[in-house]
């Protein structure tokens with residue numbers, strides 16, 4: 001069931017090569033806006049661009065975080081460029097520009113003092129070193145457009161490569177847009193679910209195009225677990241309105257993970273390392289923040305209790321715990337690293353789907369929200385935010401009316 005390609009040995013296809021090899025429009029301004037749906041190698045293209053820049057002798061590459069949900073993606077890009085280039089901590093620097101600007105009531109973008117200072121830092125770097133190099137993954141359209149304009153107005157030389165799923169940039173930037181639309185992360189069985197996300201049906205996220213090579217197989221079918229909800233039917237031991245409020249659902253998912261041989265010691269016939277608990281994300285719109293009490297209706301504490309009762313170790317990652325998010329993003333999931341990490345701190349990650357935006361794992365357990373009016377939209381987002389993280393298997397815990 002190994003469809004995922006660890007970043008260290010990913011194969012690039014002509015669509016990605018073309019973006020990397022195409023010369024910049026002019027020497028002074030090298031801008032690329034990589035726009036495409038989830039799992040189309042946008043991050044990998046950014047990482048390779050960062051490596052090219054360092055290899056060509058630039059001293060510093062700046063990695064921008066442009067939204068609160070963009071932390072994991074920024075940590076991942078910084079880590080991958082830094083580790084692969086091996087040029088020291090200072091060679092790749094993260095600048096957090098989340099929440100340091102917004103549009104006012106007239107639609108004009110306004111930076112806070114902090115935002116102005118950070119922009120100043122980038123500008124000064126360009127003045128001192130002749131150029132500033134910027135990468136931004138999971139980029140916010142507004143922030144990227146404002147940085148682009150600010151640097152242009154100051155007549156400095158710059159590199160700005162940004163990637164994201166919703167990057168409908170203003171007219172003056174359209175010529176820099178390049179589409180990456182071939183699904184390279186998830187097998188067809190998962191891609192078909194992601195395509196039904198609201199944002200993809202509406203077209204705010206570009207549609208997938210045919211993959212460069214046909215997939216070797218459809219991938220394992222999406223597995224489902226029923227969370228029996230509602231009255232007066234037999235709930236079969238299920239409790240709570242939502243799957244994350246239900247220990248029984250946790251038990252059923254734990255059994256399914258065991259059937260998939262996740263965390264089993266004897267599942268590595270080719271010496272590559274089989275699936276470990278760290279290869280699993282449990283995602284949804286539940287709250288995993290450090291200040292969410294266990295009895296909160298948004299807390300996944302009951303589901304976690306069910307998993308643990310069946311011997312599945314868990315690690316809850318809070319959206320507001322930047323250190324935990326950084327560690328998660330830097331946890332490489334390639335076979336070598338997995339084999340090395342076997343037995344040490346192995347645990348299933350339980351998180352809000354926005355916390356892991358930009359990351360991927362072989363197995364994703366998606367905890368559906370439900371069937372009421374508000375939840376319909378949330379589940380439409382869940383396809384894009386949760387299921388698309390999977391490189392192989394999705395387990396979908398569905399709300400079933402009894």
Ligand SMILES: [Zn+2]
Pocket residue numbers: 226227228238239243246247248249
């Ligand atoms: Zn249940």
